[in-house]
Amino acid sequence: MIMKPDDMCSLFALRHSVRQFSNQEVDIKDIGAINKAGLSAPCAMGHHASHLFVFHKDEDGYKKLINLCSKDDGQDVFYGAPVIILETVDENSVIPDKDGAAVIENMLLAASFLGLGGCWINSPVNVFNNNGKALKQIDVPAEYKVIGAVAIGYQKEQ
Numbered sequence: 001m002i003m004k005p006d007d008m009c010s011l012f013a014l015r016h017s018v019r020q021f022s023n024q025e026v027d028i029k030d031i032g033a034i035n036k037a038g039l040s041a042p043c044a045m046g047h048h049a050s051h052l053f054v055f056h057k058d059e060d061g062y063k064k065l066i067n068l069c070s071k072d073d074g075q076d077v078f079y080g081a082p083v084i085i086l087e088t089v090d091e092n093s094v095i096p097d098k099d100g101a102a103v104i105e106n107m108l109l110a111a112s113f114l115g116l117g118g119c120w121i122n123s124p125v126n127v128f129n130n131n132g133k134a135l136k137q138i139d140v141p142a143e144y145k146v147i148g149a150v151a152i153g154y155q156k157e158q
């Protein structure tokens with residue numbers, strides 16, 4: 001598909017960080033498409049080393065993730081988003097942070113293209129890296145490196 005430059009720029013300009021989410025359910029197919037977009041990102045030396053873990057608000061894993069990442073004052077760093085996608089890379093990545101950032105940007109753009117809101121969340125990096133024990137609590141292999149997370153949901157009406 002070839003787009004006109006103005007149309008293409010408008011599409012990218014639509015993306016912005018969303019930090020207030022409605023209760024509207026997110027279609028699992030949309031989450032699949034967002035993951036696929038993320039994993040289509042370029043990666044150093046073609047080593048596809050990213051792994052995406054999806055947490056849905058009705059599941060126990062989601063609550064564990066929220067509790068582990070909450071600030072001391074109890075503030076939810078994921079803004080109550082109904083879906084959180086945590087990105088990790090394994091030992092095959094030669095430039096983990098850059099591989100990882102490309103994946104997250106693709107996911108944020110994909111969410112926006114689908115009419116969903118998203119926000120890049122950095123806090124899991126500080127919580128989980130060098131803390132295999134905490135990673136195991138959310139069923140992520142202890143040796144994986146956490147790159148960040150994307151909070152996803154429909155934007156709350158202003």
Ligand SMILES: Cc1cc2nc3c(=O)[nH]c(=O)nc-3n(C[C@H](O)[C@H](O)[C@H](O)COP(=O)(O)O)c2cc1C
Pocket residue numbers: 015016017018019119120121122123
């Ligand atoms: C590496 C990185 C880490 C970020 N971490 C957070 C975060 O932890 N929490 C948050 O609310 N926003 C986070 N953001 C989102 C930025 O605050 C946001 O992209 C920036 O203010 C520009 O706004 P825009 O996304 O609406 O264009 C992060 C963005 C990047 C690129």
